[in-house]
Amino acid sequence: MSFPFIRFRATTGHVGIAFEDGSVRMLQVREHQGSLDVTGSAIVEMPHSVDDLSEAIRSAFVTGGFIGGRCVVAPPQSDVWTQVVHMPVMPDAELGEAASWEAADRLGVPRERLQCDWMRLSETSERAEVLIMAVDQEKMNSMLEAVLGAGLRPIAVEPDFTSLARLFCRRRRREVDAARTRAVLHVGYGQSMMMVLKGQSIVFCKQISTGGRCLDAAVADQLDLTETAASELRQARLADENSLDPATHGAVADSSRVVLAELARESMRCLRHYAVAVRGERPENLLMGGSDAMEPGLGDLMHGACRLPVHLDDEGASIASLQAGLAHSTAGHGSPASAWAVAAGLSVRGIEPRSAAGRRAA
Numbered sequence: 591m592s593f594p595f596i597r598f599r600a601t602t603g604h605v606g607i608a609f610e611d612g613s614v615r616m617l618q619v620r621e622h623q624g625s626l627d628v629t630g631s632a633i634v635e636m637p638h639s640v641d642d643l644s645e646a647i648r649s650a651f652v653t654g655g656f657i658g659g660r661c662v663v664a665p666p667q668s669d670v671w672t673q674v675v676h677m678p679v680m681p682d683a684e685l686g687e688a689a690s691w692e693a694a695d696r697l698g699v700p701r702e703r704l705q706c707d708w709m710r711l712s713e714t715s716e717r718a719e720v721l722i723m724a725v726d727q728e729k730m731n732s733m734l735e736a737v738l739g740a741g742l743r744p745i746a747v748e749p750d751f752t753s754l755a756r757l758f759c760r761r762r763r764r765e766v767d768a769a770r771t772r773a774v775l776h777v778g779y780g781q782s783m784m785m786v787l788k789g790q791s792i793v794f795c796k797q798i799s800t801g802g803r804c805l806d807a808a809v810a811d812q813l814d815l816t817e818t819a820a821s822e823l824r825q826a827r828l829a830d831e832n833s834l835d836p837a838t839h840g841a842v843a844d845s846s847r848v849v850l851a852e853l854a855r856e857s858m859r860c861l862r863h864y865a866v867a868v869r870g871e872r873p874e875n876l877l878m879g880g881s882d883a884m885e886p887g888l889g890d891l892m893h894g895a896c897r898l899p900v901h902l903d904d905e906g907a908s909i910a911s912l913q914a915g916l917a918h919s920t921a922g923h924g925s926p927a928s929a930w931a932v933a934a935g936l937s938v939r940g941i942e943p944r945s946a947a948g949r950r951a952a
Contacts, residue, residue, distance in 0.1 A: 602629055605651070605661040605742065606936030608750060609733060610881070611668060611779060612636050614647065617933035618656050619912065621941050626908055626934065628915025630656035633925075640732055644739030651740060661742045662936040664750045665733060667780040671697060671724045672749070672797055676717050685710070685720065693724040705730050709752075711793055712868055719867075721795050723749055746939065751776045751783040752792070753935030754879045759790040760938060761906040773873040773898065775857055776932075777880040777888070779803055782853060784860035786873060794864040800853040802882035805846050812845030813838075828884050828926050843886065850888050854895035861896055875899040879909070879931040902928065909934075 602620040614634040619626045632650035637643050675692055677685065689708040694701040709721040730747065737744050754776045769789065776783040779802040786794035802824075803817075810820035826833045827842055834842065857876075864870065876898040878889065883902060893900045903909045912934060913927045 601941065602657055603937035604745065604940035605630070605656050605658070606664075606753070606933035606939075607647075607661050607737060607742075607744075608664045608753075608933040608936060609666045609669075611666055614643075615930060615933045616647070616650055616654060616656070617930055617937055619934055619937045619941075624906070625911040626938075628912055628918075630654040631916060631930070631933075640736045640739065643736040647736060647740035647742070651742065659742045660745050660940065661737065662746045662748065662753075662939050663733065663737060663744050664748060664753055664932055664936055665725055665730060667750060667778050667801075669725055669729050670749045672783075672795075673722050674711065674795060675720055675722060677720050679713060679716065679718050685718070689720060689722045690724075693722050697724065699726075703727055705747075707748075709792060709795075711795060721792075748936070750778060750880075750932040751785060751795070753932050753939070755785055755787060755792055755935070756938055757908050757931055757935035758877055758879065758904045759787065760908060761904065769871075771871045771873045773861060773876040773896070775876060775878045775880075775883070775892070777801065777853070777878060777883040777885070779881050782857075782880070784857055786861075786864050786868070786870065788870065793870060794860075794868050796860045796863065798853065798856045798860065800849060800856060804849045805882065805885065808845045808849050809842055813841055824885075825925060827886070828882075846885065847887065850885060850891050853888070854891040857892060858895040861898075873898060875901055877901050877904060879928055881925075881929040881932075883928045883931075884926045 603618055605616060605618045608615045613636055616632045616634065618629040620629050632654035634646045634650050637646055671693065673696060677688060680688065686708060690701060690704065690706040693704055693706050703726060704724045705727050706722065706724045708723065711719045711721055734744055755774060758774055771786060771788050774785045774787055781801045782798040784796050784798060785792050805824060806817045806821045809824060810817045813820065823842060827839065876892060876896055878892065878900065889900045889902065909927045909931060912930060916927055916930060
């Protein structure tokens, strides 16, 4: 008798390891009845040595509820250089080599010092618009050495904004969704990234220099605090707007408003650039994610500047579905679920259909 193999789908993702300035977020998710649940999570403060970091990651892995050792890693934003360039149309292998030399030339460093990747955003008969991403090889080796020393098995390294795009594309796998267009703003600590997604593909990507660090600096200057104290104050406000007394809350809001308005204006300019350069369809909405996406008042400013409906979650409630699990497993850390979006997107990479094996005789 012969029978078909069933196409199985992994329900538990890889361990997502998102390196940030000063800390590491580790998150593993599983898919259950169409929603995401937290399997394991941990925050590791960045120690001074690779050996200490390996030990901290190993300890977090053992106590954090994680399953399996396969992981996907995102370097800190500050370590990743990105640039959109126009290049002649060429095969992928040649384009990859040309992108590496282009990055080395623009950064003014030897080619062998860089680990490069690229993404084709759009293409005509004569030229391609390519996003080049580069990381210093030595920094990446140190990061991977710490992960390997913890006993984990990295299967991929990718920038944080691509993992956020993957998270928000979970529900866009149907053929009917292939032509639907959305804008996604990744609000990170060091910088932000405006993307336009068509179906599951990134068709536009532009870096914005404004991020959470700018907000910390503005609050520190206004309230005469260190940036560390300002960051703690802002994070407490993000976790619970009622945690501050009214006077302090108002002072933080006032000092943040100028920075948020600038982020909204830069986002609007990015979407105008997309409309002119790509000539694609107008996005149906704007999704925001990342460590500082929940900043009070930012959504209203983005709506006013970009004239798009603004959402802090996708149609599958990917962020909201993680809220309960994170509140239980990371109690006391006080960071909103949106701060875990990058690590969640890294983990989701492991939830993919496995290839079918056809039929066999029995």
